[in-house]
Amino acid sequence: MDFNIVRIARVVMNVTDLNASRDFYVNALGFIETASSEDWLALRGLEEHCHHSLLLKKAEKPGVHKVSYKVWEDNQLNALESFFTSKNSKVIWKEPDRSVGMGRTLCVEDPSGIPVEFFTEMEGVERCIQKYDLYRGARVQRIDHINCMVPDVEAAVSFYTNELGFRVSEYTATEENRTWAAWLHRKPTVHDVAFMNGEGPRLHHVGFWLSDPMSLIHCCDVMASMGYADNIERGPGRHGLSNAFFLYVRDPDGNRIELYNGDYLTSDPDFKPIKWDINDPRRQTFWGHKAPDSWFNEAISFLDLETGKPVEPKKPTLAQRKPDFVT
Known part of the structure; x- marks a missing residue:
């Protein structure tokens, strides 16, 4: 390569x-x-x-x-x-x-x-990790991953692993052992990109890394005090998949942002992907509470590179069902 x-x-x-x-x-x-x-x-x-x-x-x-x-x-x-x-x-x-x-x-x-x-090239700027006087809200540290709804997860995973050099950390499989969703990485954490079964392509969310779980809680307090309580869509909670703490919020235009902390190292060459059964409810939320319906139905359209118009979504190759899998 x-x-x-x-x-x-x-x-x-x-x-x-x-x-x-x-x-x-x-x-x-x-x-x-x-x-x-x-x-x-x-x-x-x-x-x-x-x-x-x-x-x-x-x-x-x-x-x-x-x-x-x-x-x-x-x-x-x-x-x-x-x-x-x-x-x-x-x-x-x-x-x-x-x-x-x-x-x-x-x-x-x-x-x-x-x-x-x-x-390759992006202008460098001041790193503010020790400027604690600037810490507010969720104290967002860095971008961590994206999650995309695609009509054919298995094809997407095959392309990214076999052609682009990504590795699978965790995945969800159906009773027929078909891949329903998968988490792929280049950096040594659980994922840079996840693919989930659904109408697509659409962007489900962008995930940002926080320094500690209490930052999620503090963000909830700040959002509520500023009048953004209704923008909290899901969480706080802990995923089974990835083991991470999560909070999902929607910005004023409906774009979904995940605030994320607590996954694990995946750098070892002999790391084996972790399989989750689609019927295991812990994969969605380790503590048991379920995601809202908006979780499964709503995502943001990608725009065509040439025309700027929304990319027409396609129906998924696997039959739709109400899954509990996303991180």
Whole structure:
């Protein structure tokens, strides 16, 4: 393999009101605002040394422009271009955009229809991990993962593991031993990306790492005191899958954010993927409480790389049922 994907690094998505988004993400959740304009807002976590991990763009409707992975060396972007061209994928080069701290990027469409970006260079900024006077809300530290609904999980997992070098940490299987959902990683934690069975492609959520479980609790208190109690969708709780503490919130436009802490190391080469039976209720929430219906039905559309229009979702290849699996 002529390229080395390091980790999930940023997500670019739409919001309809930048001021409302700033209040939610900066004042309630505790992101750092790196920079902004009339058209966008660049946010990062306290420990992040890169310009941003979440770029919010002003638009009339929600939508996700791309999910982005950092690559080890710049010349590996050319190798990725050759690889995706050989797969007849959409491939688009983007010139450096210094206004948001980005060097050149390669944008492609993966086999599930997800717009994916690869980059090496992003402007460096001050790391604020020890600026405790800036800690507020959930004290967000860094981006951790994305979760995508796709119509064919097995095909997505096969492509990312066999072609891009990802590894599976955990997965859910049906009674017929079909893969219903899977958690894949490049960095040595449970996942950089998860794929779940459903109409797609759609973005289910973006997960951000917190320094401790009490940050989830404190965030609930802050959100309630600021009038955002109804934006808390699920949790706090602990997943069976990943073992992590979680809190799911919806921003003013309905974009789902997971606040996440407490998973484990997956770097050993002999680490074996952990299988969960789809009928095991502990995989959803280790403590037993169930997710709301919105959990299974609602996600955000990806936007086509060329047209900017929502990617048309396809029906899943596995029959839909009400699952309890997502982390």
